[in-house]
Amino acid sequence: MNKPYKIPESVLVVIHTADLQVLLIERADKQDYWQSVTGSLDAVDEPLLATAARELFEETGIVADGERIVLRDWQLSNIYEIYPVWRHRYAPGVTQNTEHVFSVEVPRDIGITLSPREHVNHVWLPYLAAADQCFSPSNAEAVLQLPRMIQNFNK
Template identity: 40%
Template sequence: MILQRQDDPNFWQSVTGTLEQGELAVSTAMREVKEETGIDIQQAGYQLHDHQQINRYAIRDIWQYRYPPNTPYNTEHVFSVQIDGNDDIRLTEHLCYRWLDKTSAMSKVWSDTNRAAIAQHVPDFSD
């Protein structure tokens, strides 16, 4: 599933979020999935996979105001979870979502790091 941002409708992405002070990355991932989609990973019995991968990328100018001054890069921890396509999705921060096959998702997401994560960690169910 990919999500369309409200503040830039041409920007499609996975669930993303910010580490809160003292929060572990795995806790952030679970919290952000619940906040952005309404899915409680633990309650649903899903398995969150920590890929032990950290990406660094330049912060887009339009989002720079969200970061401390002189912060040019963001750090991204890569997680994945396979959910049931019949789950009730409740968007809070996005315009819409789409279920796409791996190739279509890779071509639709905006960021290179999202594309790479999909390529590396999303199974290809067309086989």
């Protein structure tokens, strides 16, 4: 049975601590490709918040419980060109993806359980260093916007 094509709509979840340490995870399929949590919708009607919570758990083992660990929707989306190496996962002719940005603040000592099928390593970095390490320009830009977005959420 053929695997269905990926939906070209996804989430990006920037995981950070109160002091702006950012968690990056290294892709299993591309060495030295560091990123935040990302993932596509499983169904066209899957709510974005549900997608973000699912991907956060699948890729890191972190549970967004809505009380201690709260996902924040930035109400920001990016449209970007899908890297040619991954276009085969999408329907023929699909070249762009819409990415919706979220963040989540976690304690620095939170346990991280990577999905070995997707990621092989993780690291905590100060946000500027994390932005430099991201392979994706939209991911790097989201990390750079983190201080301002946190300030907005805390107003």
